[in-house]
Amino acid sequence: MATVFETVYNWEPYLKFGTRQFIKKKTEIYSQGSIGDGFYYLHKGLVRIVTSTAKGKERILNIVVPGQLLGVQSMDNRAHFTTAITVKDSVLYYFPCDPFKDLIKEHPALRNVFTQTVIHKMKILLDGINLNSLSSEQQIAVLLLNICDDFKNYEVPLSQQDLANCTGLTRITVYKILKDWKDHKIIQVQNRSFVINRPDLLRALVKESVNNT
Structure with a gap:
C-alpha cells in the first residue's frame, strides 16, 4: 500500500x-x-x-x-x-x-x-x-500514491510512458485508465505530469485489493 x-x-x-x-x-x-x-x-x-x-x-x-x-x-x-x-x-x-x-x-x-x-x-x-498481483488500475494507483504522498503537493512528474514502463502495462492501457480518471476528475493530465485531485478515491481503489485477498 x-x-x-x-x-x-x-x-x-x-x-x-x-x-x-x-x-x-x-x-x-x-x-x-x-x-x-x-x-x-x-x-x-x-x-x-x-x-x-x-x-x-x-x-x-x-x-x-x-x-x-x-x-x-x-x-x-x-x-x-x-x-x-x-x-x-x-x-x-x-x-x-x-x-x-x-x-x-x-x-x-x-x-x-x-x-x-x-x-x-x-x-x-x-x-x-507486488504490482503484478493487482489490477491495472490498482497498479497505477499504487505508483501515483507512493510518489505523491512523498512529494507532498500531489503533482507527479511522470509521463504516460513512464507509467507504462514501471508497471509493464501497454501505453494504450495506461492511456485508457488515465482518460477515465480524468473524465471523472480524479486527476488532471498535464505535459509529462499528473495532478491528483482525488487521492481518496485512488486509496479506496487500492484498498479493494486488500479486502479481496
Whole structure:
C-alpha cells in the first residue's frame, strides 16, 4: 500500500556531514552491477531507479523524491542491482560507508533515522514488486500514491510512458485508465505530469485489493 514518508525522518541536522553534489538532469548517478562505497540522500530534484531485464529492456522500479535515500545496498559492499538517473537537476548529499559508520557511533539518533528511512524505502520497493498481483488500475494507483504522498503537493512528474514502463502495462492501457480518471476528475493530465485531485478515491481503489485477498 502507499506509505506516508513521516517528517520525523529528518536528515537536515546531518547533511553537513555529507558531501553536497549538484547533478544535472538525465545523468547517471550509479549503474547496475557497479560496486558502490557510499549512499546518497536526495535533497532537491527527482531520480528514477531503473533495472535492466534479461531482454535488455529498462523497467522503472521507483521514483526517488526529496527526503529519500538511494544506493543503500552499497553499505554491505554489494553491487548495485539498479541504476539511478536524475529526472531533473538535483542536489544530493553523498555519505561514504566507513565514515558514516563512525558518524552513527557519534550520533546514535542517526541510526534510527537511517533505519526508518531504509524501511520506508523498502516498503515502496515492495509495492513495486507486488504490482503484478493487482489490477491495472490498482497498479497505477499504487505508483501515483507512493510518489505523491512523498512529494507532498500531489503533482507527479511522470509521463504516460513512464507509467507504462514501471508497471509493464501497454501505453494504450495506461492511456485508457488515465482518460477515465480524468473524465471523472480524479486527476488532471498535464505535459509529462499528473495532478491528483482525488487521492481518496485512488486509496479506496487500492484498498479493494486488500479486502479481496
